[in-house]
């Protein structure tokens with residue numbers, strides 16, 4: 001990693017590492033106890049490790065010559081993929097454990113840090129931000145350079161983005177274990193972590209724009225529009241939803257500036273658009289690059305891909321209130337959210353259909369190539385989960401589904417079937433190329449992973465459809481006297497078989513992810529030290 005930097009860049013990196021260590025020390029000294037002090041300590045240790053790593057090797061490697069500018073810069077992508085896999089195993093591992101706890105709550109250990117309430121956000125942040133976020137950042141660097149035929153604008157800021165982002169993820173997960181949370185779902189980290197992420201994210205956006213400005217291709221390929229929407233809108237959502245006043249500068253607690261139903265609306269404008277721009281737009285960028293490359297076919301309709309881009313970014317923005325049906329939110333705002341959610345189906349299916357139609361004429365490849373099959377299944381689940389979402393957003397349907405496991409089933413049909421599948425497809429395309437090879441080290445293991453992932457997703461999702469609809473119907477069943485037919489605990493007991501099935505499905509899915517991580521490790525190992533030498537020369541790729 002350090003060998004890829006020029007002497008000047010190494011010095012800048014050293015300066016930034018010193019700044020990080022000083023910041024960590026200041027946080028730890030100011031807070032003295034509690035989560036902020038622990039997080040300061042983590043930043044201090046990370047800063048020191050970087051100082052020793054960069055400082056120790058300051059003059060060790062020969063300087064990079066000017067000819068580096070004629071090659072892509074892929075070392076950050078490689079690091080990002082490694083972090084993706086690490087977070088996948090942690091996040092999904094915790095998910096399986098939580099699934100098991102819902103079947104077997106007595107197994108909860110007696111320490112607060114291991115309670116369901118603290119581990120649940122470790123799962124959601126671990127998989128969404130750790131696994132999904134690292135995959136998005138890592139692939140965005142790769143796609144941006146290929147489609148622009150330009151090297152990243154500089155060599156320091158990609159590391160600032162990736163290392164800074166992973167420090168945020170670490171702060172988030174370790175904070176939850178200590179009971180630190182601002183209680184906004186998917187935005188739980190406290191104010192200082194939010195400020196940190198804002199700095200990292202602005203660096204990311206600036207790097208993206210600067211690289212794009214250097215492009216040698218006149219046209220900005222559609223994948224870049226999706227990645228840019230992801231970066232820009234996540235910044236907007238993050239800043240507005242996290243506006244808060246710290247109780248003191250030396251502690252983690254804060255109060256949001258929003259109150260009452262406005263706070264609820266801002267939170268679900270955020271939460272819903274986190275789905276839209278984090279879990280959808282960025283991954284559509286990934287799909288629109290890796291699927292055509294892997295299938296060696298151009299997108300079925302490029303024009304449609306642009307049209308659905310604008311449809312998706314416009315309609316999603318207004319749909320957040322479908323999370324607040326039958327609440328104190330004005331009725332018309334709920335209706336607005338419902339209407340836009342239904343309209344959203346059109347651009348969503350246009351994207352899914354466009355991806356599937358791209359495979360026309362390449363079905364033999366889908367049959368033979370498990371990597372391409374991951375992408376195909378991702379497009380199918382993208383279509384299924386958006387159909388389901390539009391349906392759940394209809395108020396009377398939501399009166400049955402809300403508060404039930406149907407929502408959780410919908411979530412995982414999107415995240416396992418769509419998000420994780422497209423990530424695996426991208427990883428199996430990227431990792432051999434990052435390692436200077438034609439194939440993964442264990443090609444057969446991709447096939448195994450594919451079937452584990454498909455079986456795991458289906459078992460998980462089907463179990464929770466049954467669970468959710470059963471719950472919804474039991475809760476609204478009345479006897480002839482108008483009394484409830486079932487007590488709440490009866491509906492809990494009825495869930496046991498479904499929770500057992502979900503644990504099994506999750507275990508299959510996790511096993512596939514572990515296999516993927518091992519396969520990637522074996523593949524990257526064979527590359528050895530050659531990786532930096534294999535940064536490819538700038539050239540348009542086939543099928544781009």
Ligand code: HEM
Nearest residue numbers: 275279322323341344385386389390392393402411414415
């Ligand atoms: C057209 C697209 C979509 C629409 C209209 C939609 C709509 C909905 C609705 C109505 C809910 C339930 C709200 C409630 O009753 O509380 C929901 C929940 C959720 N959806 Fe979707 N959905 C869509 C696509 C997706 C996709 C593709 C994913 C994931 C990749 C996803 C992830 C989620 C998550 C995480 C929640 C749970 C939020 C919570 O914590 O309560 N959705 N969605």
Ligand code: HEM
Nearest residue numbers: 092095096098099124127128407408411415420506509510
């Ligand atoms: C091995 C695979 C997985 C298992 C076993 C699993 C299990 C779970 C469990 C048990 C919950 C808590 C449900 C509850 O509180 O009732 C949950 C929630 C959640 N998981 Fe997963 N999960 C897995 C993978 C993923 C992935 C890959 C993602 C995202 C990329 C994801 C995103 C979420 C989200 C957003 C929620 C919150 C849902 C809501 O509030 O409605 N999960 N998961």
Ligand SMILES: [Cu+2]
Nearest residue numbers: 272275320323
């Ligand atoms: Cu939503």
